[in-house]
Amino acid sequence: MSYEVSRSMVVAMSAVAVPRPPSAPTESTPPPSTPATTPATVPGARRPAVNWRIRFAVLSLIWGFSFLLIKVGTQAYAPLQVTLGRMLFGTAVLVAVLAVKRERFPRGARVWGHLTVSAFFLNALPFTLFAYAELTIPSTLAGICNATTPLWGMALSVVALSEDRPTRRRVAGLGIGFAGVLTVLGAWQGFAGQDLAGTAMALVASLSYAVGWIYVRRTLADPGSSHLSMSGAQLLLGTVQLAVITPVFTSFPTAFPVLPLLSVLALGALGTGVAFLLQYGLVAEVGPTTATLVTYFIPVIATAAGVTLLGERLAWSTPVGALIVLAGAALTQSRRRAAPRQS
Secondary structure, X not given: OOOOOOOEOEEEOOOOOOXXXXXXXXXXXXXXXXXXXXXXXXXXXXXXXXXXXXXXXXXXXXXXXXXXXHHHHOOOOOHHHXXXXXXXXXXXXXXXXXXXXXXXXXXXXXXXXXXXXXXXXXXXXXXXXXXXHOOOOOHHHHHHHHOOHHHHHHHHHHHHOOOOOOOHXXXXXXXXXXHXXXXXXXXXXXXXOOOHHHHHHHHHHHHHHHHHHHHHHHHOOOOOXXXXXHHHHHHHHHHHHHHHHXXXXXXXXXXXXXXXXXXXXXXXXXXXXXXXXXXXXXXXXXXXXXXXXXXXXXXXXXXXXXXXXXXXXXXXXXXXXXXXXXXXXXXXXXXXXXXXXXX
16 A cells, blocks of 8 residues: 555555665565566467556555555554554465465575565554554545655665665655645644644655665565565565564454454455555556556545545645645656667
């Protein structure tokens, strides 16, 4: 999801270990060495049964609704319990797919050590922060905060990745994006009506995604295992982390209301498990550039879901600021096209 991204974002959102720079919290992209050809373009390759545009729309909906599902889940369960359930059901989906495909988890203590760190920054920490944030802020605001992941990623890459130098366009995008955040929060009114602690947690969750992407790019650029195997292992490690922490800070639920329970189930199985499989297929078929466009639909869907289904109210500054954030994020991910050579 997350973009929760979702990056998110990127990709997440998401939330799988992939050796690429951060652009969405829940975004899964192949390493630079991945061939440019895709299953749809290789002669004799089997074409997916469902058109990629339909799968793209489904992925956008799943990640966009994830923030609503978090809000509903926290109405009955503690934030840590919501996150643990999400991780547990998401891991179950990927482990089941691994079993069907007869793939194994990656080997080597070094890889598992790096996956443990990436599981914390890409899964356990941001998922938990978003769940705590939505105790006090609307799901619409959480979805918009999630869209700042590309901005954090661009800012951090300047420091952490020597080969990723900023251009004027990307620096401008960074400034525009954070101006959008201030617009969403109503900075000219002294942030009146906003819960600063909850908003800060949502923004730190998005920052965590960016940190995780940078870490993965520096340490797991050539893991030697499939993305499905790496992601399954990462989610498993994140689940273990939360399984250790959750009983310490929460007590076992005394009741299991149906709607919140189904929300947590959907959040994990769909928002984390199935969403990864959808995006992995999209990246393989249409490439990472097109696949990561899902980033820009997530806050729109999250806002529509929160307003129509949860009755959340919007000030004019919220949608306007969200558009500014997305415009800035788009600029930070843009690259100037090389001029054609003169013969």
